[in-house]
Amino acid sequence: MKNQNFAPAMKEHFQKLTDEGLADLKGNEAAVFNLEAENSFFLRLNANKVRQNTHIEQIILALRLQKDGKTMSIARTLSGNLEQDKRAVQAMLAEGRKDSESLPVDPLQMPLENNGTSSSEFKGRMLSPEDAIQSITDSAEGTDLAGLYCSGPVISANRNSAGQNHWFSTESFFMDYSLYNGEKAAKAVYAGSDWNSDEWKTNLNRAKNQLSLLSRPTQNIKLGQYRTYLAPGAVSEILSTMSWGGLSASAWKQGQSPFRKLAEGERKLSPKFSLRENFGLGLTPAFNGLGEVSEKIVSLIENGEFRQFLTSSRTAKEFSLKSNAASESEGMRSPEILPGSLEEKDILKALGTGLYLSNLHYLNWSDPNAARITGMTRYACFWVENGEIAGPIKDLRFDESLYDAFGDKLMDLTLGSEVDPAVMTYGARSLGGKKAPGMIINDWTFTL
Numbered sequence: 191m192k193n194q195n196f197a198p199a200m201k202e203h204f205q206k207l208t209d210e211g212l213a214d215l216k217g218n219e220a221a222v223f224n225l226e227a228e229n230s231f232f233l234r235l236n237a238n239k240v241r242q243n244t245h246i247e248q249i250i251l252a253l254r255l256q257k258d259g260k261t262m263s264i265a266r267t268l269s270g271n272l273e274q275d276k277r278a279v280q281a282m283l284a285e286g287r288k289d290s291e292s293l294p295v296d297p298l299q300m301p302l303e304n305n306g307t308s309s310s311e312f313k314g315r316m317l318s319p320e321d322a323i324q325s326i327t328d329s330a331e332g333t334d335l336a337g338l339y340c341s342g343p344v345i346s347a348n349r350n351s352a353g354q355n356h357w358f359s360t361e362s363f364f365m366d367y368s369l370y371n372g373e374k375a376a377k378a379v380y381a382g383s384d385w386n387s388d389e390w391k392t393n394l395n396r397a398k399n400q401l402s403l404l405s406r407p408t409q410n411i412k413l414g415q416y417r418t419y420l421a422p423g424a425v426s427e428i429l430s431t432m433s434w435g436g437l438s439a440s441a442w443k444q445g446q447s448p449f450r451k452l453a454e455g456e457r458k459l460s461p462k463f464s465l466r467e468n469f470g471l472g473l474t475p476a477f478n479g480l481g482e483v484s485e486k487i488v489s490l491i492e493n494g495e496f497r498q499f500l501t502s503s504r505t506a507k508e509f510s511l512k513s514n515a516a517s518e519s520e521g522m523r524s525p526e527i528l529p530g531s532l533e534e535k536d537i538l539k540a541l542g543t544g545l546y547l548s549n550l551h552y553l554n555w556s557d558p559n560a561a562r563i564t565g566m567t568r569y570a571c572f573w574v575e576n577g578e579i580a581g582p583i584k585d586l587r588f589d590e591s592l593y594d595a596f597g598d599k600l601m602d603l604t605l606g607s608e609v610d611p612a613v614m615t616y617g618a619r620s621l622g623g624k625k626a627p628g629m630i631i632n633d634w635t636f637t638l
Contacts, residue, residue, distance in 0.1 A: 314361030314383030337367025358475035406581035417544035438520035530603025
């Protein structure tokens with residue numbers, strides 16, 4: 191099915207399937223249907239040559255059936271053929287009813303509600319497969335480029351037996367790639383909804399420049415504390431770690447939240463630091479798996495002061511809290527750190543002497559009670575002297591409390607921010623992403 195026809199066809203298909211599925215419910219049953227679908231073109235490259243060129247159309251339907259106080263969840267891949275898929279829905283309902291006989295009562299089950307109707311559609315301008323191959327390989331001629339280009343529409347939809355009906359579709363692409371010079375590599379991502387050749391070339395040239403800087407003599411850096419610039423890609427990795435229980439109301443109530451002291455007024459962050467969920471970025475739907483709709487903007491930390499945790503309806507019921515339509519995992523779905531005032535051209539000058547970190551990996555909580563994280567530097571990371579890049583560094587392990595890094599140690603944030611889209615394709619293309627500026631942090635701690 192062609193990309194331009196995929197979303198309208200799926201919308202009609204989903205409505206017809208759920209019309210029939212909801213009509214088949216019995217008096218003691220309630221149900222939620224969730225649709226995840228994609229029509230994606232994948233292009234894998236190595237040594238700037240095409241190694242895989244394929245197309246995937248995938249439709250996944252999930253059913254949550256509530257019956258006699260019990261909750262069953264079932265998911266399966268659909269064919270796209272209406273009659274076959276109607277039979278699949280009937281089979282899912284039958285399976286759910288059978289499973290309910292052996293399940294215990296769900297003490298945190300929430301009665302399904304009608305959370306309204308919504309429809310969000312983000313159109314894009316995708317390259318044809320032929321143009322994508324030519325545009326990427328011609329621009330990167332003479333380089334050892336390895337990466338994945340993916341484009342096409344992605345859909346998320348939700349409907350329940352109480353009458354709610356939500357639809358979200360977006361047409362987007364990403365080019366997740368690295369440039370190599372032997373064992374050295376510079377990593378970058380170019381993503382959006384409208385491919386722009388000039389923007390792509392600027393992104394590629396930035397990676398080429400970083401790769402050339404990696405050819406300078408390697409700098410031996412002793413362990414200790416250094417003024418450090420975290421590029422947006424590095425900040426994005428920290429945001430991912432913060433989603434692992436960092437701002438979860440359930441984790442807080444169970445005594446496991448890294449930001450308990452912030453929430454309870456024992457600690458504050460820098461007034462320069464503000465974090466929010468921003469569904470206006472169009473990276474993911476504002477509705478969760480139950481079809482509960484979040485506010486467009488959910489302020490989590492504002493000018494260094496705590497505002498709220500992410501609270502799902504199950505957590506709200508368990509601990510007598512107010513839900514803000516968070517997902518059941520209570521992780522951030524579309525986080526954004528608000529920018530500062532530092533212009534890109536002034537980053538090295540403001541850093542002075544210290545470390546420039548393009549990317550981080552292997553992050554984890556090392557001491558959750560102190561909001562302390564650990565991880566490694568990755569890809570193009572440099573030692574800077576007197577505002578000039580001296581050369582690359584060997585990989586370093588850091589261990590730093592976010593109370594300090596986003597508190598007294600936070601010197602400035604960049605004026606410009608970058609969107610880091612979700613690029614995972616395990617099983618299906620992921621929706622979501624993060625938007626973050628760069629940060630200069632004083633005395634970032636390196637331990638190994």
